[in-house]
Structure formats: structure tokens, C-alpha cells
Amino acid sequence: MRPWGWFSIAFCIVFYLSEKSIAQTTIQRCATTSYDSLLKAKNPVYRKSRERFEEILRQYQTSGRSSRISANTLTIPVVVHVVHNNQNGIIGGINNSNISDDQIHEQIRVLNEDYRKKENTNGFNTNPVGADVNIQFVLASADPNGMVTNGIIRTYSSKPGFNPESEEDRHVLATISGWPTDRYLNIWVTTLSGNTIGYAQFPDGTGLAGLDAENGYEDSDGVFIHYGAFGVGPYVSSSIYDLGRTTTHEIGHWLGLLHTWGDTYCGTDYIDDTPVAASANNSSSLNCVSVYSNCTGTQTRNMTENYMDYSPDLCMNIFTQGQKDRIWLTLDLSPRRKKLVEYVQTENQLPESDKLTIRNSYPNPLSHDNRNLRLEVLLKGTQDITVDILNRLGGIVKTSQYPQIASSNIGIDLTTMAQGIYLVRVRTANEEKATKVVVY
Known part of the structure; x- marks a missing residue:
């Protein structure tokens, strides 16, 4: 974690990725401190804003004040910008920066397992201090103009790679493909240079009383991941960073978390229940061996299992x-994060339901002029769902898959359907509900 704050860009540098292997050359695994120093030297307003916001956050923490945001589960809409250099447009495969939809869906699944501490998954733990963060992630179902989307935007760029320490490169990526950062979590998946697999932008204090405005990083306020470390599957190209936790880690920074070792010898992350650590765990061993520090005069075990x-x-x-x-204080105090929460709560979010429910379907009947059906589907947490359209004979005439969604307003295009009565069936792994619609 970073004792100096969280308005800087967080870089997590790891070994160079190759197919199921990692180069043996030892390189710097985190460039945050040096890059943060550069930013502070170049931009005094940035430095003041960053340091003041961290101070305000610590005051809230030490006073015992909690977030004023509702403790209900927050569903954050995600847009994944796949910026690739594959001229033929082929999707998926070995060493292809134009990664598959499946790889993206798997990453969303991992995020929800990790942030919700889901039982019977790699994200579950029995540690007494382990928490369900009550945040879940779904691919956006509506774009900034309200049009139906799958939350995946693919864009070709002839640029062979993007340098994470270049402000220009970050803004180039955001210009190539970017949505409002106060309404969506933007994740750019591309080829990152400099042996980098992930970095993120910390929340800022722009707009807080007593702080000068600093909007220079608004367009690139998100998470950037090397395509070979995003998601899970046969084309993830690292043998030790292959389960989607790079993105879990970087979103932690985007939500205001610091490294557990404080980015310095025996540093602090300003969290009471993460043990003080002398340094990062740079082990490549898959045996998950314990690591110990002696920062307080007594040997203590590092929390190497922590996502940070x-x-x-x-x-x-x-x-x-x-x-x-x-995290929840950050969502309350960082103006841009708070605006995202307000947008989600007022515009997008439907309530959870312990049982699968079709709350509404409209318009019904559907006329010749408008055959875009909307379904309000309520469910528990995030799940994979399938929507089938059946004719009067029980035959399936259309099927749509929706991986890892929460309660949502789903759009289904029935333009090609003949006039008649149809059954709309919604299925999860364990439940099924149906409703009738009329097309005329």
C-alpha cells in the first residue's frame, strides 16, 4: 500500500508475460513512488489535492466515522475497452490483444467472487477479519446515450504498446475509447509496455472544500490491464498471475486502497487489521508459503493472502x-466516486431479490413500431442468466446469454419476430421464471 496517498497512478510492474511462463530477469515491480514524485514535482496543485484528501480520509478513519452511503450492496457498471493491434479483427487466441468475450466474462466473475467473498470459490476465506466488501461488478447494459450495449468496446490501434509512465499514452487510450468516468468503471485492456501488467488511478479530492480543482486526469480515471493478465482461461499468459487477481488488485487502488506494506520498509497502509509488513511478497512460489516481518520488535506473519x-x-x-x-469512505468522500455511486443508485440499480423474479416486461404488447422488449429481472447477487423466447409450440426461437449480471433492466430485440404470443423464459443455474408477451 501507499503511505503517500492515492491520487497518483498505481503501477504494478511484474515480470514480462510470455505464454504460460515469466521471464527470469528481475525488474522493478512497482513504479508508484518514483512516478508519484514526478507528478508532484510537475504539478503542485496535484500534490496539494492528493495529500489533503489522504489527510481528510485518515481523519474520518481515526474518528470512527463511517460512510454515509447506504450499506446495501453497490453494483458498479463496467465498460471494458479492448484496444488491440490485430488488423484482421480476429477475436481471441494465443498472444492476441483482441481478447475474447469469455475472457472478459471470466474476469467479471472473479471480481465478484473476490469482492463478495463468495463461498466455494477462490475468493472465500475463513479469516475472522475477512470481509464481504458489498460491491459487485457488471458489464454495462446501457451506454452513455442510453443505447443497449454488452459493455465491451473493441477498437483497433496501430500503436504496438502503451507506456504506463506516459501521461500522453494514458490520454491517447482514453481518447481512443472512453466513457464518462463518473458514471462507469472504465477498464482499458491492451498491450502495456515496460513489463507492466496493471495500473490504476487513485480517487482524487477535486471539489472538496479547501481543495483546488484538479481535473487533469478525469478522462483516464480508471484501470489499465495488460491483455495477458486479464481474466482466466487458456490465453492468459502468466503462470502465477493467471486467476484475474491483477484486476482485483488494481480496482482496489481505484477504490482507495494502498499496498499492505506501505510502499516502504515497514510502512503503513492506514488499516488497523492488516499486519505491518517489511516489504511486498515478491515470491513466485505457488506453495503460498508464509512470510514474516519484524517491524515492531516482534516477529509477525505478513498477510500475503491480501489482494493488495x-x-x-x-x-x-x-x-x-x-x-x-x-473503500466505502472513499466512495463517500471522493467527489467523482460519489457521483458514480449517486448515478448508479438513481439511474441504474434495481433491488436484489432472494428469488429470481421478472418484475416487469414492457412494452407489452409490442407494436410494429417498437419491438424492443425490456425485462426487469431481479436476482440475488451476480449470476449468469439465459433468456429464451419460445413460440406457442414451445420451440425456442431466440436465446440470449447474460454472464455475471445483477438485478437488471435487460433489453431484447424482437424485431424479427412474427406476430403472435411468446413465452419469455429467464433461467439461472438453479431457478427459472417466465412471462408472456404479445407481438403484433
Whole structure:
């Protein structure tokens, strides 16, 4: 974690990715401190805003004040910008930066397992301080103009790679493909240069009383991941960072978390229930061996299983209650994050339901002029669902898959349907509901 704050860009540098292997050359695994120093030297307003916001956050933490945001589960809409250099447009495959939809869906699944501490998954733990963060992620179902989308935007760029330490490159990516950062979590998946697999932009304090405006990083306020470390599957090209935890880690920074070792010897992350650590866990061992520090005069075990360390993906499984509290304070105090929460709560979010429910279907009947059916589907947490359209004979005439969605307003195009009565069936792994619609 970073004792100096969280308005800077967080870089997590790891070994160069190759097919199921990692180069043996030892390189710097985190460039945050040096890059942060550069930003502060170049931009005094940035430095003031960053330091002041961290101070305000710590005051809230030490006073015991909690977030004023509702403790209900927050569903964050995600847009994944796949910026690739594949001229033929082929999707998926070995060493292809134009990654598949399946790889993206798997990443969303991992995020929800990790941030919700889902039982019977790699994201579950039995540690008494382990927390369900009560945040879940879904691919956006509506674009900034309200049009139906799958939340995946693919764009070709002839540029062979993007340098994470170049402000220009970050803005180029955001210009190539970017949505409002106060309404969506933007994740750019591309080829990152400099042996980097992930970095993120910390929340800022722009707009807080006593702080000068600093909007220079608004367009690139999101998460950037090397395509070979995004998601899970046969084309993820690292043998130790292969379970989607790079994105879990970087979103932690985007939500205001710092590294567990404080980015300095025996540093602090300002979290009481993460043990003080002398340094990052740079081990590539998949045996998940314990690591110890002696920062307080007594030997203590590092929390190497924490998502904000550098352990192999297989060894990670915990956010703590203290980290959860900091995240929710961040969502309350950072103006841009708070605006995203307000947007989600007023525009997008439907309530959870313990049972699968079709709350509404409209318009019904559907006329010749408008055959775009909307379904309000309520469910528990995030799940994969399938929507089937059946004719009067029981035959399936259309099927749509929706991986890892929460309660949602789903759009279904029935333009090609003949006039008649249809059954709309919604299925999860364990439940099924149906409703009738009329097309004329």
C-alpha cells in the first residue's frame, strides 16, 4: 500500500508475460513512488489535492466515522475497452490483444467472487477479519446515450504498446475509447509496455472544500490491464498471475486502497487489521508459503493472502473489514466516486431479490413500431442468466446469454419476430421464471 496517498497512478510492474511462463530477469515491480514524485514535482496543485484528501480520509478513519452511503450492496457498471493491434479483427487466441468475450466474462466473475467473498470459490476465506466488501461488478447494459450495449468496446490501434509512465499514452487510450468516468468503471485492456501488467488511478479530492480543482486526469480515471493478465482461461499468459487477481488488485487502488506494506520498509497502509509488513511478497512460489516481518520488535506473519500484496494469484483471498471501511469512505468522500455511486443508485440499480423474479416486461404488447422488449429481472447477487423466447409450440426461437449480471433492466430485440404470443423464459443455474408477451 501507499503511505503517500492515492491520487497518483498505481503501477504494478511484474515480470514480462510470455505464454504460460515469466521471464527470469528481475525488474522493478512497482513504479508508484518514483512516478508519484514526478507528478508532484510537475504539478503542485496535484500534490496539494492528493495529500489533503489522504489527510481528510485518515481523519474520518481515526474518528470512527463511517460512510454515509447506504450499506446495501453497490453494483458498479463496467465498460471494458479492448484496444488491440490485430488488423484482421480476429477475436481471441494465443498472444492476441483482441481478447475474447469469455475472457472478459471470466474476469467479471472473479471480481465478484473476490469482492463478495463468495463461498466455494477462490475468493472465500475463513479469516475472522475477512470481509464481504458489498460491491459487485457488471458489464454495462446501457451506454452513455442510453443505447443497449454488452459493455465491451473493441477498437483497433496501430500503436504496438502503451507506456504506463506516459501521461500522453494514458490520454491517447482514453481518447481512443472512453466513457464518462463518473458514471462507469472504465477498464482499458491492451498491450502495456515496460513489463507492466496493471495500473490504476487513485480517487482524487477535486471539489472538496479547501481543495483546488484538479481535473487533469478525469478522462483516464480508471484501470489499465495488460491483455495477458486479464481474466482466466487458456490465453492468459502468466503462470502465477493467471486467476484475474491483477484486476482485483488494481480496482482496489481505484477504490482507495494502498499496498499492505506501505510502499516502504515497514510502512503503513492506514488499516488497523492488516499486519505491518517489511516489504511486498515478491515470491513466485505457488506453495503460498508464509512470510514474516519484524517491524515492531516482534516477529509477525505478513498477510500475503491480501489482494493488495504482490503474491501469486493462487495465494490471494482476502479484503479485511478495515479495507472495506476505507473503500466505502472513499466512495463517500471522493467527489467523482460519489457521483458514480449517486448515478448508479438513481439511474441504474434495481433491488436484489432472494428469488429470481421478472418484475416487469414492457412494452407489452409490442407494436410494429417498437419491438424492443425490456425485462426487469431481479436476482440475488451476480449470476449468469439465459433468456429464451419460445413460440406457442414451445420451440425456442431466440436465446440470449447474460454472464455475471445483477438485478437488471435487460433489453431484447424482437424485431424479427412474427406476430403472435411468446413465452419469455429467464433461467439461472438453479431457478427459472417466465412471462408472456404479445407481438403484433
